[in-house]
Amino acid sequence: MTERADFSERDRRYLAVRNAMGQFPMDALIVAGHGSGFNRGNLRYLADVHMWEGDGLILIPLNGEPMHVQVTYASSSLPDYLWVEDFRREPDPQDAIIDAIREKGLTNGTIGIAGYKKIITVGALEKLTTAFPNAKFKDADMLLDKIRAVKSELEILQLKELWFMSQHAIERFVDVVSPEITQREAAAESSKIFRSAGSFTDLTVIQEGNFKGLPRDVSLKCDDWISFHLEICGETGHWSEINVVCAFKEPDKLEEKLIASEFRALQEIKKMAKPGVTLEDMEKIFLEVIRGDGWGLGQPEWHYSFHG
Structure with a gap:
């Protein structure tokens, strides 16, 4: 960076x-x-x-x-x-x-x-x-x-750099995931990306089946879905959180409904995303669509949007 x-x-x-x-x-x-x-x-x-x-x-x-x-x-x-x-x-x-x-x-x-x-x-x-x-x-x-x-122009550039690096790191996990390697080996491949970019504080969480936690020395099953959650403190002190789900079978009815709601919310946000529109404005549209479809969400925080 x-x-x-x-x-x-x-x-x-x-x-x-x-x-x-x-x-x-x-x-x-x-x-x-x-x-x-x-x-x-x-x-x-x-x-x-x-x-x-x-x-x-x-x-x-x-x-x-x-x-x-x-x-x-x-x-x-x-x-x-x-x-x-x-x-x-x-x-x-x-x-x-x-x-x-x-x-x-x-x-x-x-x-x-x-x-x-x-x-x-x-x-x-x-x-x-x-x-x-x-x-x-x-x-x-x-x-x-x-x-x-309130971020300065420099901080926005730093956040963009961190985001692109985080995206690269999680894509590396997707590239290597297979039943031939362990949870730790897959996570380690991802960590090579952000450590070589100067980030030395992270949280990696894998969820597969009934297990959710820090990567273990056990082989991946790859028979349903795997969630990989990555949080990184970048070289400049900013924080990123990114998550990917690797699916190995078709979603069930409830999952299909949630995916459809999220895609519909995304389309509504894309329609209004332009200079001058705030994240708060976009979050309101997101919540209207999600809640309108019957989904429940936790209480909002004042300092960030689209979290949890």
């Missing part, structure tokens, strides 16, 4: 964050991250680091330079040129944040926390609130989530 974020992209993101901070309003923002699939994106967005494990925090004052700290034993990929010049390592990252809050004169301010509900550790939050009893700590999860949901 070739489209990499540079300092101009970094500056665009920090400007958006500080504009939102001013509207909140808050004097500083603490951004929490952890080296796990759902919890490292904030730090990738603002420091261009890919965390494999451990905790990290970024302090962004409304006015002044940010500070980024990672736990001493954290393993991560840092950019060639640090996005946050003040980079530190500490056994307890919150200690460095406490020092920086004092250095920047923010001890009595309003401080938002992005990652308040699910990312920042209980110990870190307790230490911060104890150190600064006069500060007001606020939940700022949605502040950063909404900023990240």
Whole structure:
């Protein structure tokens, strides 16, 4: 993958964050991250680091330079040129944040926390609130989530690159699937594609018969259908999910009905897909067709469409 974020992209993101901070309003923002699939994106967005494990925090004052700290034993990929010049390592990252809050004169301010509900550790939050009893700590999860949901032209290019690579990877699975190889061997053929493209975090799930889970060292049966689900964190930190079903016999009546509903929904979406139409608009049409045919769906999420 070739489209990499540079300092101009970094500056665009920090400007958006500080504009939102001013509207909140808050004097500083603490951004929490952890080296796990759902919890490292904030730090990738603002420091261009890919965390494999451990905790990290970024302090962004409304006015002044940010500070980024990672736990001493954290393993991560840092950019060639640090996005946050003040980079530190500490056994307890919150200690460095406490020092920086004092250095920047923010001890009595309003401080938002992005990652308040699910990312920042209980110990870190307790230490911060104890150190600064006069500060007001606020939940700022949605502040950063909404900023990240609006993609720049660069991010759209990065997502397209990731999508084409993901499609290539799952097509490789389709090419090799046969009863002569195991689940793991088939999944490994797919993984060669995305690992050679710089992606080193993934989830692969195979479903065949009554089994659904991580690929096992058992031969594929190829006598009914096989579902292969692939999720990839790309080289640039974006995430893709793609699924394929390989069918080895004709669908039953219920499956035929679902396929027909989905194709009809797709045709309706294609009729309206043009510049200016939002994903939300297209999702409404999709749901009208699917629900009109009697199918039930789960509750929608605010930040993505056509999921689940």
